[in-house]
Amino acid sequence: MTATATTELATTAARVAASARDGEQVEAYVIRSRETEIKVFAGDVESLAVAEVAGIGIRIVADGRQGIAYAGSLDGDVIAATLADARDNASYGAIDPAYGLATPGDIDGRRPVPLDLWRDDVLATSTDAKVGLAIAADRAVLEADPRIRGVESTDYGDAALEMAMAASTGVTAEITRTSASVASSAMAGTHDDTQTGFGFDAGRGFGDLDVDHVAAMAAERATRLLGATQPATRRIPVLLDPMVSASVLALVGSALSGEAVLKGRSMFADRVGEEIAATTVTIVDDPTEAAAFGASPVDGEGIPTRPVTLVAEGRLLGFLQNLYTARRAGTDTTGSAVRSYASTPGVGARALHLRAGTRPPEALMASVPEALYVQSVSGLHSGTNPVSGDFSVGAEGLMVRDGQFAEPVRELTVASTLPRMMRDVVEVGADLTWLPGGTAGVTLLVAEMTMAGA
């Protein structure tokens, strides 16, 4: 069933690409996704949605100009109108010799790494069984600890995505990929002292989901914050929870994009070859790692992906590039074009991670007399600036003393600058975990940050 469906998309993409006129390059990027979304509240299904979505993005490069148009439909008349829009849009674009679709020369004989990212059980499992899992997760969270007074909501979601692209230059690509996740937000304590904790599990297939893991995670994260107070302002060593370090790493990753460098929006521009972090820090983007949720054999322009080491033991080696940014920078693409059907290819990481250390989180906790353990942060995007590197975010978590969790804290901010934090990484834990969203998390010990509270 899968193969047939993908062929149908590939045929649609090829037909659009074949409509290129003389002196014109045409690319079609076609997707179809079958999705289930279940929301459970108070032990029962609040909503259940079963949907199929499809869309096409058409990119034209002609006379050194580029234009794009997209549509949320694969009907023949809509595709024809979208192609006409893309041509019209290209005529208003600025001339830039760096525009151009991928050619077989850009692939240079490199073959995509075969990755098995499809699990039949996402489509084969009955909706009733999915509902059953979501309700079981909701109940498990509620029963995980007597202090849990309610569950804000429990959400199940899955998707089976097929993508086909074709360019008039002869480059084609296809991807099929499934995912499934279940997440729950627990509320612990009384109305005078409510704390919330997020728990989730995610995988390629339905069979990867573990309800007990969700419950234990949500309950632990909510209950251990009960009684949290605002700490006194001071400078202090900081331990970042894997979910927090993954978010911070994603911010660093945005400044390691060739697009950010090109547009003068990276704090790392002109620093290739220099030490930008402690020697404990090695940063790699590896979309060929099948365990990563963002794994993909090809990028958004049809170029095969590969592992890219961006920072090696603190030294900046280079940036992620797509074809356009590579041509502008006088280098080669790293297969890092990311896009949706509605956009032109940007540059981004798919499987960004810090090289794991050798010791478990407990050893990191025990290595300093006192530290702040940051369980979650808020305002990450408003409070950090990947251009200037300023970093100040709201946080909640626990104090750590003598290697043990001590009193919980809330209503505080932690601040530093991203470059300083990277130089201050004392140790990376051994607990590398792939998380949805293109990054992996790991426990991280940062020498010192400003904790602002009372």
Added chain:
Amino acid sequence: MIETPVVEATLHHALAGGGDFADLFVEDRSSTSATYDDGKVEELRSGRSRGAGIRVVKGETTGFAHTTDLTGSGLVAAAEAAAAAARAGGAGTKVAPLSERPTPPRSVVTLPETVPKGHKVEMLARADEAARAASDAVSQVTASYADGRRRILVANSDGVLARDDQVRTRFAVTCVASGDTGLQTGSEAPGRTVGFEFFDDHPPEEIARVAAARAVTKLAARPAPTGKLPVVLRRGAGGVLFHEACGHGLEADLVGRDASVFRGRVGERVARPGVTLVDDGGLARDWGACVIDDEGALAQRNVLIDDGILTDYMWDLLRARRDGRASSGNGRRETYQHLPMVRMTNTYLAPGTEDPDEIIRQTPYGLYCVALGGGQVNTATGDFVFGITEAYMIEDGRLTEPVRGAQLIGNGPDALGAVDAVGTDFETWTGMCGKDGQSVPVSAGQPTLRVAELTVGGTAA
């Protein structure tokens, strides 16, 4: 869009196997956006989508399906899928005869789709030129233009049939300034529910100069202090704070889930006298405006906090039905592919009686915020955090140095209770509000006001 008999037949099919309520939402969207970067047009993009979402409610369960097939048979198939998802069974509710809800004509002067693309690009070039002319320190300028038209039809088994034609235009400029302290950015991004006449009130040069000044000011800014301070929020700057920190907690769905600190507090004093919070989808030109919401209810003015007393929450159709009351016109959805839920529209704190300059003069030491970035709130606890994008120190009742790199943190009900001065001026802020993965246009407004104490998380040692 779709003939009324087809609409009726679809609703009949949705409830044929049981079910208490059904609705059909049809949406036809088109958009154009253009980006100008590094002194040239980077991208001109157009998009279109058209589809229908069908919802069937049975007891506490909602079944939902959507389709791009707007033929009679395509809609019936989606209606049956939604009914199956709702596990509807037994005797159903009858569909009431449809009667079209009269809506006022749209007041758009110039539909953006009638404006040549070249004119749109010209606005970007004008902004780029003005931003670069504003200061030698401006090293990068990105300008973007976006227009969107959204035509909707809503019909439900209560007999409601309503249409709306929503046109929005937005223009954004981001500048990077370089100096001895490195790179700093500044942005300005107004948007209105209007057509191309948007530029009559917001010339691109004016937007560009605000963004450039913001970036350049930050070059001279020192790191913000850390600790608890009185904070004066300039008109317009703090609307987003009250949207996040109070507005979300007043959404009936979150209240119903026991995930709001305002649950069970209607009739109580939650702020000092003089503090009035309103949500009004009917503010015709504002970014969050609509004639009808996405469930067919007429947009209206809802007073949420009246002179310090909590008077009501915001409601969508489902939560209102369960409580035996009318929707407040706050049922919104991102697209036909999403289920509606309770959302804000244009939310604002009403102007008070104090002279804005006097509020600063009567603050011996504090922070004056001119622009906030995004923020986040945990509605269950009320804790919030906001990035500050332009701010100055207040010393001896006067504005002194600019500061940067800070977050405001606090607790929604506490901050609201700590508002101790409300000015006579007013301005709104334009933004996109995210909730449960859906993003909708909203505005948030407020007069210049002072919060007696908020925690400022700066980067100064």
